[in-house]
Amino acid sequence: MDKKEIYLVDDSADHRYLVRTIFKKFLPNYHVRFFQGGNELYQFLILQSSPEYTGRRPGLIILDLKMPAINGLELLKLLRRTPDNTETQWKTIPIVILSNNNSNEIINRCYLSGANSFFIKPVEFEELRFMLETICHYWLDYNKLPALTQSQPEQKPAELDLEE
Incomplete structure (x- = not known):
């Protein structure tokens, strides 16, 4: 199974180094793309929104809160407002x-x-x-996200059939 990518955004080179070391040594089954800040991730999102982009899509985004320029809270709001495309549902990415x-x-x-x-x-x-292992296992291995659909009408909770 092709694992989706983890995006980690942190302006601290030391923290990125520690996280990179943990993934290389203890979590090699996960692919992580590191970003030094919100601006760098946002520029990458512009590239990724191109129909020609064929790289991995994010399955999980991990944000540092305190960063220069675009802080983690501002970046979070920006990500949640990013329009979905045929490949990525930004509103449901953990x-x-x-x-x-x-x-x-x-x-x-x-x-x-x-x-x-x-x-x-x-x-x-x-x-x-331990925290990174837990986060990755939960969000990428156990958690189920909605299937990517082109134009499925929204259903109200009362209309959902929850019988199994």
Whole structure:
């Protein structure tokens, strides 16, 4: 099965290095594309929206919250407003926020802006490794996203048949 790509956006070269090391050594089955900031990811999204783009599509996006230019919260809002195309449903791609800030106000703003999860960045290497393993297994191996459809009409919850 062709795994979708993980996009990790973090302005800290040290943190990107740690995460790269963890994926190479402990999570080699996942493919990660690293971005130094929101501007870099946004430019890549423009490239990816081209019909000629044949690269991997994101299955999970991990955002640092505190970054220069476009911070994680602004980037989250931008991603959630990005129009879907025939290959990618931006509104349903899991987006995980990593931050050193554990203020309830920030956490609430992230969830209200479309975050699927919010994690405090671990200080210890093993904790970071365990957290990344958990995030990847949950969002990429176990979680089920809606199938990509061209123009399926929206259904109201009352109209859904939940009988199995």
